[in-house]
Amino acid sequence: MATLSLFLLLAGASAAPHSAAAQSCNSVADGYTCFPSIARNWGEYAPFFSLAAESTISPAIPESCDITFVQALTRHGARYPTSSKNTKYKALIEEIQSNATSFTGEYAFLQTYNYSLSSDVLTPFGELEMYQAGIKFYTRYESLARDHVPFVRSSSSERVIESSEQFNAGFQATKEADRKANRKQTAPTINVVLEETTGFNNSLDPSTCTNFENSETGDDATDTWAAVFVPPILARVEKNLPGMSFSTTDIIYLMDMCSFDTVARTADASELSPFCALFSEAEWVQYNYYQTLGKYYGYGGGNVLGAAQGVGFTNEVIARLTQKAVQDDTSTNHTLDASSATFPLDAVLYADFSHDDGLEPIFFAMGLYNSTAPLSNTSVESVDQTNGYSAAWSVPYSARAYIEMMTCQNHKQPLVRVLINDRVIPLHGCAVDSLGRCTRDDFVQGLSFARQGGNWAACFT
Numbered sequence: 376m377a378t379l380s381l382f383l384l385l386a387g388a389s390a391a392p393h394s395a396a397a398q399s400c401n402s403v404a405d406g407y408t409c410f411p412s413i414a415r416n417w418g419e420y421a422p423f424f425s426l427a428a429e430s431t432i433s434p435a436i437p438e439s440c441d442i443t444f445v446q447a448l449t450r451h452g453a454r455y456p457t458s459s460k461n462t463k464y465k466a467l468i469e470e471i472q473s474n475a476t477s478f479t480g481e482y483a484f485l486q487t488y489n490y491s492l493s494s495d496v497l498t499p500f501g502e503l504e505m506y507q508a509g510i511k512f513y514t515r516y517e518s519l520a521r522d523h524v525p526f527v528r529s530s531s532s533e534r535v536i537e538s539s540e541q542f543n544a545g546f547q548a549t550k551e552a553d554r555k556a557n558r559k560q561t562a563p564t565i566n567v568v569l570e571e572t573t574g575f576n577n578s579l580d581p582s583t584c585t586n587f588e589n590s591e592t593g594d595d596a597t598d599t600w601a602a603v604f605v606p607p608i609l610a611r612v613e614k615n616l617p618g619m620s621f622s623t624t625d626i627i628y629l630m631d632m633c634s635f636d637t638v639a640r641t642a643d644a645s646e647l648s649p650f651c652a653l654f655s656e657a658e659w660v661q662y663n664y665y666q667t668l669g670k671y672y673g674y675g676g677g678n679v680l681g682a683a684q685g686v687g688f689t690n691e692v693i694a695r696l697t698q699k700a701v702q703d704d705t706s707t708n709h710t711l712d713a714s715s716a717t718f719p720l721d722a723v724l725y726a727d728f729s730h731d732d733g734l735e736p737i738f739f740a741m742g743l744y745n746s747t748a749p750l751s752n753t754s755v756e757s758v759d760q761t762n763g764y765s766a767a768w769s770v771p772y773s774a775r776a777y778i779e780m781m782t783c784q785n786h787k788q789p790l791v792r793v794l795i796n797d798r799v800i801p802l803h804g805c806a807v808d809s810l811g812r813c814t815r816d817d818f819v820q821g822l823s824f825a826r827q828g829g830n831w832a833a834c835f836t
């Protein structure tokens with residue numbers, strides 16, 4: 376309820392012409408727009424922003440088509456640093472406060488900055504992002520949402536559970552305000568929690584692929600790139616904080632603080648952290664690319680076992696699209712997936728919730744970024760060069776993929792299409808039309824990598 380009243384407060388404020396911050400930071404349709412050029416370069420620490428304007432194909436539901444099925448896959452909202460990072464950030468700032476001999480200009484705030492961030496859970500702004508994600512889901516799929524609630528599965532960490540709950544609340548509040556909605560329906564609830572404990576088969580956040588868990592490809596790639604872009608920044612920061620001698624990682628941590636402090640500072644993230652001003656626009660582009668490399672070589676196409684992690688969920692999506700039992704021997708839990716209580720095949724709305732590192736492998740297992748060539752570790756590639764792939768474009772906070780199925784006039788077969796953060800991603804592996812779609816059967820046929828179990832065997836050899 377705290378978030379609901381917060382939302383109403385902000386929604387009310389946005390009606391007033393002078394409350395620019397609340398208005399521009401909280402538009403349900405557009406996501407976060409407070410500081411677009413800088414915040415869109417925070418990699419996976421970027422607040423959700425819509426890519427509708429960047430979508431070559433209109434994200435609108437095509438004319439003469441009815442949506443018959445939606446699978447949403449959503450990352451949790453903005454959070455505090457993880458507890459291990461929390462310790463490191465705090466130690467670094469305290470070290471600066473005890474070692475640096477002068478604090479001037481843009482660095483002055485550091486002398487008295489009180490590091491008091493919580494850890495692991497959502498910030499109030501992160502809750503709001505997820506509440507808005509629920510509103511947006513209801514609104515986009517109103518024709519189905521009036522009469523149905525999503526079947527909801529959540530990975531078990533507290534921030535993901537909390538995100539699912541906020542999404543459900545946003546969905547339900549919108550439904551209650553919809554005069555045409557079916558009043559007899561109960562509110563959505565979390566139907567299944569997939570445990571993030573060792574040995575549990577969790578298709579939303581696998582941890583059972585041994586060789587993947589030991590992989591260092593992502594770290595190697597980011598280390599290579601950091602050695603290129605960090606040194607000039609490090610030299611400047613040391614010059615401004617005499618008495619300090621920083622490591623490359625320290626500089627990355629200071630850059631991380633810009634986002635973490637902004638998303639924690641106010642409930643709508645409308646106040647930019649003073650950490651942000653320590654770095655230039657060009658440096659944010661370099662930092663963003665650092666995060667992109669971490670995802671691509673850590674969890675995506677650049678890691679031989681990246682896509683393997685997403686095979687289980689992809690096979691679950693195939694089961695849902697075709698209403699046939701799950702065929703999978705990778706990360707799915709057979710007990711859960713064999714029961715209609717925990718894995719129904721007849722729902723029309725599905726909503727699953729996980730982490731950035733859960734979503735990335737699924738996108739790659741589905742081949743959504745198959746037109747992206749291996750990323751350079753030594754120079755920045757723009758989203759034009761990567762064909763739309765980046766950490767911030769794929770897995771910002773509250774990132775959401777929609778897998779839609781539709782029936783359309785003049786088409787015998789149902790069509791499938793995928794949007795990531797409102798950008799239509801033309802499908803691969805099937806005969807794709809000008810709206811990015813394939814027939815369901817052709818799409819499923821094209822998911823041969825997942826249907827064959829991917830390269831899961833390589834997890835153990």
Ligand SMILES: *[C@@H]1O[C@H](CO)[C@@H](O)[C@H](O)[C@H]1NC(C)=O
Pocket residue numbers: 489490491
């Ligand atoms: C730092 O913040 C914490 C938590 O808000 C507060 O308890 C503490 O008094 C603050 N310390 C200073 C020196 O302002």
Ligand SMILES: *[C@@H]1O[C@H](CO)[C@@H](O)[C@H](O)[C@H]1NC(C)=O
Pocket residue numbers: 574575576577708709710711
């Ligand atoms: C599968 O799910 C069931 C039901 O939640 C659970 O008891 C079991 O431990 C899980 N097994 C694995 C291997 O994930």
Ligand SMILES: *[C@@H]1O[C@H](CO)[C@@H](O)[C@H](O)[C@H]1NC(C)=O
Pocket residue numbers: 592593595596599672749750751752
């Ligand atoms: C980037 O670095 C990773 C990790 O070392 C490596 O696997 C990959 O081949 C490199 N990419 C390119 C394009 O050289």
Ligand SMILES: *[C@@H]1O[C@H](CO)[C@@H](O)[C@H](O)[C@H]1NC(C)=O
Pocket residue numbers: 470474618619620621
């Ligand atoms: C801070 O000073 C201590 C004691 O002189 C030193 O050990 C440490 O390396 C310094 N830290 C940094 C980041 O410069």
Ligand SMILES: *[C@@H]1O[C@H](CO)[C@@H](O)[C@H](O)[C@H]1NC(C)=O
Pocket residue numbers: 576583704705706707708709710
């Ligand atoms: C868990 O996954 C493994 C494959 O990685 C499979 O052999 C096992 O049967 C699964 N257990 C359950 C309960 O689904």
Ligand SMILES: *[C@@H]1O[C@H](CO)[C@@H](O)[C@H](O)[C@H]1NC(C)=O
Pocket residue numbers: 741742743745803804805821822823824
């Ligand atoms: C994407 O590329 C991988 C690697 O070449 C391939 O195995 C997979 O089948 C492709 N996926 C689709 C959907 O085209």
